[in-house]
Amino acid sequence: MYEIRDNVSKHTNVYDVLKERGFIKQTTHEEEIRELLEKEKVTFYIGFDPTADSLHVGHFMQVIIMMYMQKYGHTPIVLIGAGTAMIGDPSGRTDMRQMMTPETILENGEKFKTTFSRFIDFDGGKAICENNANWLLDLKYVDFIRDIGRHFSVNRMLTAECFKQRLETGLSFLEFNYMLMQGYDFLELYRRYNCKMEFGGDDQWSNILAGVDLVRREEQEQVFGMTFALLTTSEGKKMGKTQKGALWLDAEKTTPYEFYQYWRNVEDADVRTCLSMLTFLPMEEVEELSSLKDAKINHAKEILAFEVTKLVHGEEEANKAQDAARALFAGGGSMDDVPKTVMSAEKFDGEGVGIVTLMAEIKLVPSKGEGFRTIQQGGLSIDGEKVKDTKLMVTKDMFTDGQLLLKKGKKTFHLIELK
RNA sequence: GGAUGGGUGCCCGAGUGGCGAAGGGGCCAGACUGUAAAUCUGGUGCCGACUGGCAUAACACCGCAGGUUCGACUCCUGCUCCAUCCA
Numbered sequence: 001m002y003e004i005r006d007n008v009s010k011h012t013n014v015y016d017v018l019k020e021r022g023f024i025k026q027t028t029h030e031e032e033i034r035e036l037l038e039k040e041k042v043t044f045y046i047g048f049d050p051t052a053d054s055l056h057v058g059h060f061m062q063v064i065i066m067m068y069m070q071k072y073g074h075t076p077i078v079l080i081g082a083g084t085a086m087i088g089d090p091s092g093r094t095d096m097r098q099m100m101t102p103e104t105i106l107e108n109g110e111k112f113k114t115t116f117s118r119f120i121d122f123d124g125g126k127a128i129c130e131n132n133a134n135w136l137l138d139l140k141y142v143d144f145i146r147d148i149g150r151h152f153s154v155n156r157m158l159t160a161e162c163f164k165q166r167l168e169t170g171l172s173f174l175e176f177n178y179m180l181m182q183g184y185d186f187l188e189l190y191r192r193y194n195c196k197m198e199f200g201g202d203d204q205w206s207n208i209l210a211g212v213d214l215v216r217r218e219e220q221e222q223v224f225g226m227t228f229a230l231l232t233t234s235e236g237k238k239m240g241k242t243q244k245g246a247l248w249l250d251a252e253k254t255t256p257y258e259f260y261q262y263w264r265n266v267e268d269a270d271v272r273t274c275l276s277m278l279t280f281l282p283m284e285e286v287e288e289l290s291s292l293k294d295a296k297i298n299h300a301k302e303i304l305a306f307e308v309t310k311l312v313h314g315e316e317e318a319n320k321a322q323d324a325a326r327a328l329f330a331g332g333g334s335m336d337d338v339p340k341t342v343m344s345a346e347k348f349d350g351e352g353v354g355i356v357t358l359m360a361e362i363k364l365v366p367s368k369g370e371g372f373r374t375i376q377q378g379g380l381s382i383d384g385e386k387v388k389d390t391k392l393m394v395t396k397d398m399f400t401d402g403q404l405l406l407k408k409g410k411k412t413f414h415l416i417e418l419k
Numbered sequence: 420g421g422a423u424g425g426g427u428g429c430c431c432g433a434g435u436g437g438c439g440a441a442g443g444g445g446c447c448a449g450a451c452u453g454u455a456a457a458u459c460u461g462g463u464g465c466c467g468a469c470u471g472g473c474a475u476a477a478c479a480c481c482g483c484a485g486g487u488u489c490g491a492c493u494c495c496u497g498c499u500c501c502a503u504c505c506a
Contacts, residue, residue, distance in 0.1 A: 261454080268455050368465095369464085409449095
């Protein structure tokens with residue numbers, strides 16, 4: 001469990017804290033929300049559809065919001081969307097999501113739950129974990145459209161931002177229903193837990209409004225919604241995407257070292273946003289670090305990378321990742337935690353192993369063809385020396401203390417260790 | 420159900436008988452640098468240890484299956500999926 005320190009902000013109202021950090025994008029009622037958060041302990045919810053087997057950085061932003069809310073005394077409901085995942089949210093998509101089997105959805109949901117409990121305290125009702133499969137799957141079609149469907153105007157839905165794109169490329173009735181499902185979630189949570197707010201990424205705005213509306217119509221009660229900026233680069237591209245796909249929180253899918261490197265390499269222009277939204281450093285410190293210029297900003301990036309890695313993978317892993325990065329890029333330091341493969345020494349007896357074969361074997365390149373190309377283009381070095389010959393045989397005597405460091409391109413390192 | 424248009428490599432997208440398929444994006448590498456950006460250059464089917472091999476070996480040769488042809492992404496037939504309009 002990660003604890004947010006008290007010095008994170010001078011503000012006492014979490015609304016001001018979130019505002020200060022640049023999270024808030026749209027609100028249904030700004031003043032009322034601020035006031036409510038000031039006066040009351042509020043129960044709020046954020047939904048997560050288990051469409052993958054690990055959370056990614058986009059989800060993580062939402063988790064951070066919940067951490068802030070919890071720190072300031074409010075009660076988060078983590079809503080696992082096993083029910084809604086059966087439908088698939090069309091928001092911001094140009095094509096339909098692939099249908100998922102209930103088994104995968106269930107499994108993913110379980111993994112989500114474990115991850116959440118690393119950041120949010122579920123003890124003694126301080127947070128609640130719910131699953132909308134609990135009510136959505138048992139709905140009766142006719143009852144549902146009579147009771148809930150009647151509150152939704154198709155005319156209005158069609159004008160909603162989230163369907164705009166899909167009206168051009170095609171939208172099935174299945175997906176069209178997503179909004180009703182999500183709206184209904186809010187109603188259920190209001191009834192069960194007196195949940196008064198729904199938060200989400202800015203792409204969830206239409207869905208959130210649907211819920212706020214529905215609760216008002218069904219219960220004659222005012223509830224609230226708020227969306228948060230999506231994590232984007234200064235050029236508006238989504239952050240947290242790597243060539244391999246998303247940047248996952250699960251160490252199996254994205255190693256702490258890779259995770260660290262991602263943040264170590266963000267663009268100068270994005271340092272501020274990242275520090276502010278993804279770390280709990282006090283704002284003065286954020287300002288100070290992000291105002292560093294030229295090469296000095298690397299210092300800020302190092303802190304960013306360390307802090308975010310620490311948050312996600314713990315201090316020990318963060319230290320290891322940092323040590324490894326320093327050893328590789330700055331020279332010196334411990335090579336213990338550099339990405340590596342241990343291989344048996346006999347393998348390198350006699351003729352040895354072809355360099356390209358070796359590269360492919362340790363997954364430094366996806367195919368041997370790529371390996372040849374890399375070497376031909378001068379993209380590979382061994383222990384700091386550029387490899388010119390694609391026919392190079394790697395033998396035992398090339399290792400120093402049983403280690404050999406391969407470097408592909410500028411930033412990809414891999415250590416081979418003999419055993 | 421009918422009519423029309425369309426399915427091309429990671430993505431977008433050209434191509435109407437010689438294509439391992441233009442162009443762009445992305446990605447990889449080189450130069451410059453600060454593990455940044457921008458810019459410029461090269462590369463990007465697979466295999467491989469080489470100026471070679473492979474589509475009767477594959478995830479992967481232009482949606483799938485046949486046919487015409489010396490030769491098919493290109494022509495023909497059937498199927499399938501998508502979009503638009505009509506019912």
